[in-house]
Amino acid sequence: METKSGIYSHPGIFIEDHINRCLELLSFYLQRELPLISDEFVLSATLSVALHDFGKCTKYFQDYITGKGRRSEFSKHSLLSAVYTYYCAKKLISDPKLLSFSFVACKSHHTDPESFTSEFTFDKDEIERLKIQIESIDQEKTNIFISNLNLPENVKKSLFLNKEEFKNKLTEIEKEIKSFRKSFHKCESKIEDFVKFQYLFSLLLDSDKTETGAKSFRPKRVSCIPLHVVSRYKANNLPKSREIDHLREEAYKEILSKEVDLSKRIYSITLPTGMGKTLTGFAFALKLRELIKNEKGTTPRIIYSLPFVSIIDQNAEVLIKVLKTEFHEIEGRILIKHHHLSEPRFEEYEFSEARLLTEGWNSEIVITTFVQLFHTLISARNSEFRRFNKLANSILLIDEVQALPTKYWHLIREVLREVSKNLDVYIILMTATQPYLLEEAVELADPHVFRKRLDRIRVFINLEGVSLGQFVNSLEFKKDKTYLFITNTISSSKELYRLLKERMNEKICYLSTSVLPYERLRRIEEIKKGKYRFVVSTQLVEAGVDIDFDEVYRDFAPFDSLNQSAGRCNRNMERGKGNFYVIKLTDSEGKPFYSRIYDSVLCNITEEMLKGVKELSEPELTNLIEEYFCKVWEKTTPDKSKKILEAVKCFSFSSGDISIRNFELMEDDRYKKDVFVEINDEASEVWSRAKSIIEDLKKKKIDIFKAKEEFEKLKPDFYKFVVTVNIKENEPSYDQELKTFFVSQDMLERYYNSETGFIEKGEAFFEV
Secondary structure: OOOOOOOEEEOOEEHHHHHHHHHHHHHHHOOOOOOOOOHHHHHHHHHHHHHOOHHHHOHHHHHHHOOOOOOOHHHOOHHHHHHHHHHHHOOOOOOHHHHHHHHHHHHOOOOOOOOHHHHOOOOHHHHHHHHHHHHHOOHHHHHHHHHOOOOOHHHHHHHOOOHHHHHHOHHHHHHHHHOHHHHHHOOOOOHHHHHHHHHHHHHHHHHHHHHHHOOOOOOOOOOOOOOHHHHHHHHHHOOOOOHHHHHHHHHHHHHHOOOOOOOOOEEEEEOOOOOOHHHHHHHHHHHHHHHHHHHHOOOOOEEEEEOOHHHHHHHHHHHHHHHOOOOOOOOOOOEEEEOOOOOOOOOOOOHHHHHHHHHOOOOOEEEEEHHHHHHHHOOOOHHHHHOHHHHOOOEEEEEOHHHOOHHHHHHHHHHHHHHHHHOOOEEEEEEOOOOOOOOOOEEOOOHHHHHHHOOOEEEEEEEEEEEHHHHHHHOOOOOOOOEEEEOOOHHHHHHHHHHHHHHOOOOEEEEOOOOOHHHHHHHHHHHHOOOOOEEEEOHHHOOOOOOOEOEEEEEOOOHHHHHHHHOOEOOOOOOOOEEEEEEEEEOOOOOEHHHHOOOHHHHHHHHHHHOOOOEEEHHHHHHHHHHHHHHHHHHOOOHHHHHHHHHHHHOOOOOOOOOHHHOOOOOOOOOEEEEEEOOOHHHHHHHHHHHHHHHHHHOOOOOHHHHHHHHHHHHHHHHHHEEEEEOOOOOOEEEOOOOEEEEOHHHHHHHEEOOOEEOOOOOOOOOO
16 A cells, blocks of 8 residues: 655645646647657646645644644745756756746746746845755655655655755756746747747646646546537528528538538638538538547547627527437537636536636637637737637637738737647638738638629718718618617617617617626527617627628728628528618717727728719628738738737737736727626525625625635626626726625616616717
8 A cells, every 4th residue: 555645735634645646638639749849848838837846844844734833935936946856857857948938837836927038037035934944844755755656666766854964955946047038038939839839838737727626527528529410400400492591502512511621720611690600510520520530530629719708608509409419418528618707617517616617618618709719829918828728729710800800810820820830730710801811821712703693782872971960860761671880889879779669669678788798698699589660779780690681871981891791681682682782970079979989990991992983782791801801901000019929939928018917809998897787686685695695704604715616607797797888987886895886776777777778878988
């Protein structure tokens, strides 16, 4: 029977048991056939995992973890672990970059990393503290811990502790570690180096966090998800008689019949709106997955990313139905949704474990937001770094790719190319309007063929400014037609809704993010069922909302937005030709609403291209998109991208002008805040549950960790009643306990309109 060290990593857990389980997870997560993987990389990752808790061997930590002492500066373990990892690793590893990566990974495994130039700095107090910590270590017990590790004997030989030797070499070690600053200070690293650090750090974090937080989890892949699940679902659930159905099937078969050269890793599917890209793209990803498994011996995860949470929920429902044609239960190992409001799908685990596994992307199919994906690709925080390893050998399905901010195009193309090359990632870009992002992408459909055959709408363009009142007075409605109005701002949408209501004696549906999600989703379902002839909305209906109208009026916007909006007009080719109108609405001062929210460069390019144009067919409209994106690429400044790329090459995570933490795919507006609206009895019950969690915490019935867990369970229901809005000139009361603004039922009249949502005054905001 193995003799235990008697050293604890966690309460009641021997350190060798924790580390051996981490090494087991590392072996599962580490993809050894990647282009960037070398024998030294594997050894560096192994040593980082094996020694990341070495600092817990001190008497100070052992007294703390067993309740004999308090937490103190001397009980901290990360720096000592990092120094000892470096000390041992340099006996076995010659690559200085890998040595530096292992040091930072161990030092930062409980905190977000700082800039590398500061990570390699020690002060006198730290050196003295390290000496005292080393002196307190029980050498015999520590070497029993090392001997119990599931590592080759020749590796363990280099890890055994000689306290005096280690302590005597501390000054020398300090100088060597400090010398790393020079190479990072010059910012001469390659993006490939950053990817390598992200991967190593991710492997350590994921192994450690998963072992600690989900001890019962045993990794197991679901290797077979057959391609026929999509064709079987289509055969049993989708209409087949309409012209649009025939075109969708033709595009599906064309894309699925393509010969695939696995040396090409970047693909695109460019099809007009309404052509069934979701199912077609997913089917191609399954085909690609099977090819890679057969030819390379690895089974890729499919990471399906979309711009907005609402689209994720919609597409996830479809894919779950597709998978149910093969699997009785769609458990978390097969498919998860991951965004800030998603519920864990690992039902067989406790909630905290299920959440940890969801956040770590432990599934074959991960459906997530652009924000989650691209902040994982360009990591700055431990929660982002942790799941980076799941990108290795994956298939990235990036839908509605035109929604990526143009200011980051240069950054995104460089990063996608790098992970494709070094992590063996396959990328599929899907859109109706392919941006000029990765021109080397292999196009799987001939977009020109389908554009010619899809002539569903007439496009009418009038770029003379018109006020909302003048616009409404000019409208003539037909009894047999349906109408959709898409505006650029919340204020203009509300005013247009008011003016239309005054003019007509007919029910109008209103949509914007000022309306609670609880109500907004219900209204979208009613629109799909044909309940409303008139709908006023902001841009939230542009992408992924499957609604169809005879006539659509769109306030002027950049070309890609116009094209997305046009996709809501005669989408299913069921009523002759639809009419799509581009107009230019102006405020009371004669200024166009679009100027408040869109990049002037994009608007100027669009306006220049449409100058003198009065009418277009759908093929003419979509053909102009390619020219538009080329012009955007030429005229968009890469300054924002260059700063983040510079920070990547410097490994700069700290605050400042050059910092990876400055990367924000979707920027927050400082005047937009979360507001909980007690709209009905269900909202009241949810609010009461949230307050009771705080009450139980104050009464010490539960601890802070249990309180956080209980609120995580409640969060999906809680946020049904939350709007994120401008409160600058109409600020509700603030609940200090729940850290959110609150509108009670007796204050609804002042703050919330049952038709148009939160009552805000002042500036209007762009919808996302």
